[in-house]
Amino acid sequence: MTIRKTLTSIVLAGALALGTAGCSKDHSQYKYDGKIGEDQVTFTEKGYFAFEDDNILTVTKPDGRVITYVDRLKDDLKLEYVEITANGQTTKYTADDEVGKPILEEAQKQFDAYMQQIKETRTNQGLENLK
Ligand SMILES: [Ca+2]
Numbered sequence: 264m265t266i267r268k269t270l271t272s273i274v275l276a277g278a279l280a281l282g283t284a285g286c287s288k289d290h291s292q293y294k295y296d297g298k299i300g301e302d303q304v305t306f307t308e309k310g311y312f313a314f315e316d317d318n319i320l321t322v323t324k325p326d327g328r329v330i331t332y333v334d335r336l337k338d339d340l341k342l343e344y345v346e347i348t349a350n351g352q353t354t355k356y357t358a359d360d361e362v363g364k365p366i367l368e369e370a371q372k373q374f375d376a377y378m379q380q381i382k383e384t385r386t387n388q389g390l391e392n393l394k
Pocket residue numbers: 334335336337338339340341342343
């Protein structure tokens with residue numbers, strides 16, 4: 264086996280290990296830009312390197328509030344922080360302090376629910392367009 268082939272095998276083995284550990288990097292099934300109920304919802308993946316990206320869910324409420332849910336580390340759909348813009352002020356909450364912790368826990372629940380709704384909406388759209 265050549266050195267190049269060995270290296271390729273090592274990289275592939277690493278990628279497979281990551282995949283099986285639940286760190287699959289492809290969240291394209293969640294890509295969305297549209298309405299969920301009354302909310303305007305956008306989900307994007309921002310890639311930086313092959314193994315690094317941010318998953319960002321932006322929700323604009325009917326009253327103008329904007330909530331940004333950010334999964335920045337590990338690409339695991341677990342939020343690192345949430346930013347809330349209300350009345351022209353943006354506040355960032357992380358799980359590292361006593362104020363942020365319960366807010367992030369609630370935000371995680373909302374984030375999971377949006378992810379579920381995006382999947383269902385996209386599935387239904389596809390089925391509808393098949394008819
Ligand atoms: Ca994360």
